[in-house]
Amino acid sequence: MPDNKILVVEDDKTTADFIVRGLSEEGFTVDHVSDGRDGLFHATDGSYGAIVLDRMLPGMDGMAMLAALRAADVKTPVLILSALGSAEDRVAGLTKGSDDYLVKPFVFAELLARLKLLIRRGSQDSAEETRLTCGDLSIELLKREVRRGDRLIELQPREYRLLEFMMRQAGQVITRTMLLEGVWDYHFDPGTNVIDVHISRLRKKIDSDGEEPLIHTVRGAGYRLGD
Amino acid sequence: MLLVLALEMLVAGAIGLATVQLARSEILKANEHTAETLLEDTLAVARTEGPEGLREFLTLRGAETDDVFLLTDGSGRSLVGSLESWPKAAKPDGVYRPLFLKATNGKASVEFGTYATRLSGGQQLLVGHSLTRSNQAMDALLDAFLLAALLGLPLALVAAWLVVQLVDARLRNFEDVLGNFGVGEMDDRIADHGTDDSFDRLAKIENVMMDRMSGLIAELRLVTDSLAHDLRSPLTRIQAQLATVAESEDVEDHKTANEAVANDLEHLLFVLNQMLQIGRAEGGVGREAFVPVDLQEILADLAEIYGPVAEDAERDITLDAAIAAPLQGQPDLLARAFANLIENALHHGAGNIRLRLTETATGYAIQFADEGAGIAPEDEAAALRRFGRLDPARRTPGSGLGLALVNAIAHLHDGQLQFERDENSFAVVMTLPKPAPRTKA
DSSP states (O other), X not given: OOTTEEEEEOOOHHHHHHHHHHHHHTTOEEEEESSHHHHHHHHTTOOOSEEEEEXXXXXXXXXXXXXXXXXXXXXXXXXXXXXXXXXXXXXXXHHTTOSEEEESSOOHHHHHHHHHHHHHHHHSOOSOOSEEEETTEEEETTTTEEEETTEEEOOOHHHHHHHHHHHHTTTSEEEHHHHIIIIIOOOSOOSSSHHHHXXXXXXXXXXXXXXXXXXXXXXXXXXEEOO | OHHHHHHHHHHHHHHHHHHHHHHHHHHHHHHHHXXXXXXXXXXXXXHHHHHHHHHHHHHHHHHHSSOEEEEEOTTOOEEEESBSSOOXXXXXXXXXXXXXXXXXXXSSOEEEEEEEEEOTTSOEEEEEEEOHHHHHHHHHHHHHHHHHHHXXXXXXXXXXXXXXXXXXXXXXXXXXXXXXXXXXOOOOOOOOOSSOSHHHHHHHHHHHHHHHHHHHHHHXXXXXXHHHHHHHHHHHHHHHHHHHHHTOOOHHHHHHHHHHHHHHHHHHHHHHHHHHHHHHHHTTTTGGGOEEEEHHHHHHHHHHHHHHHHHHTTOOEEEEOOSOOEEEEOHHHXXXXXXXXXXXXXXXXXXXXXXXXXXXXXEEEEEEEESSOOOOGGGHHHHHSTTOOOGGGGGSSOOSOHHHHHHHHHHHTTOEEEEEEETTEEEEEEEEEOOOOOOOO
């Protein structure tokens, strides 16, 4: 899978340069086009791991391009970038075939984390997993049993869901809004340190004294489980 | 106004004339009928009583009544009756004719309704019923109508003038107040005369409209001022920070400034997004994206999300929501509103926080209670306004948009926000209506 190839469809040059430069530094191969028609032309060959699509574009609107892409049975994950930030615009974007939706202005780390999540999801085989591991941390999904080495860890249901979500994205940066979405399925920006509190509780149970810390805080972005 | 008056007079005149005409024709018909009856009676007497009886009857009736009679022989010679001679205009053909005749005992010719007919044996009979009374009645009727018209016209004019004055006076009040409102003097209201007439009703509608508009304008002013203040401060800081490090060669300086600018920008975006969200919710945008939601589930999620935050502050969140509460709504916005209320209780309230979901007659009530002093009754309105930060809260972080957003989200779902307080607790209560029962197709 050409997972490290990303198509960026964005007409604003400054934003596009910013995204292209950032993704290139992360080791992605990035193609950039600035209108919907070119975007559709490039995207239909299906060689991309993910597409970053601006919602409002000249030539062909982002939503129209997405519809054409899905009609052509191209299943490449699409992340919509939009200046329309309201809840119903987001819902409309997600129901019309996009896989994620990010409101402008955005922090690059958020875009990167979400893109990586999309690409991983796209390449994961759909077979049901029964066991997740990260270092010496493991979850037996059927028994809902969490172990660090030999140590059995008792988690509350919400802590378990949080850990399971993080384990599935192990090694990737996960932002606070991604956690709120992934664990509780709400999309809003919690004003306080709500997510931090949950993480710090989980961290106390996962990373005991003397153990190699597994839950890392990524400054300005969010969290990462494992390396 | 005068045109209406003229039209009214015309219509009234036409109706009057038609009435007089109708009365006239009724009277004439009655006259003919009376004369006919008179003839029939007379003929009946002639048939039953014979010639002698007839003579007697005619003599008697001629003397006692205003009616006239004349019986002549075949050659036209008068036999008995109250007329000198057979009138030229009268023909013995049984046709009704009004004629002017002079009775032998009368002073002048007056009008009679007459019938003349030929009897057996060549005699001719003429009967006439006096029309004097009915003519008088008709004259009186016409006089009355003319008098009514003569008296009524000035009266109608006076009444019309009064009505015009009255309407004008009431409308002038409308003109003055609305005119002032239009140019920005928004304090006056249209006088309520307490008569509940159409002017009063219109005045009430206009007054409500002006109240709402001036309220919105006042709020807009406040929002603009506050927005200017809240945006200007971080913008000024950003400008200052950028200016300070512009000449600096020190990387650390740039890093510090960068971080500070990023923080200020984040706050600016937060305020801007809140404002937009409030505007959209107040404008009713988003109803088309409503989906089935359950308030019980959302509350349980939020209690779970905020539980550890409260615990860290050595406080407790309890959830008392034993009923399912299905609704059409926007889950993210409802969760945002509930989260705001919980955060308010965490930041500005005290003691334990209790979330309670109950069913009411028309919908659901969700109570967010804590053991703090809450919002003073006189501050309630200010708390719901955009940027309505209460003075003590000025020192704590926040945009002053939280409750305004909650209020807007409640309104979007046709709900309301209320405050409840007693000695040792304060609660914000959101009431949301139940969906209307689905009608079977």
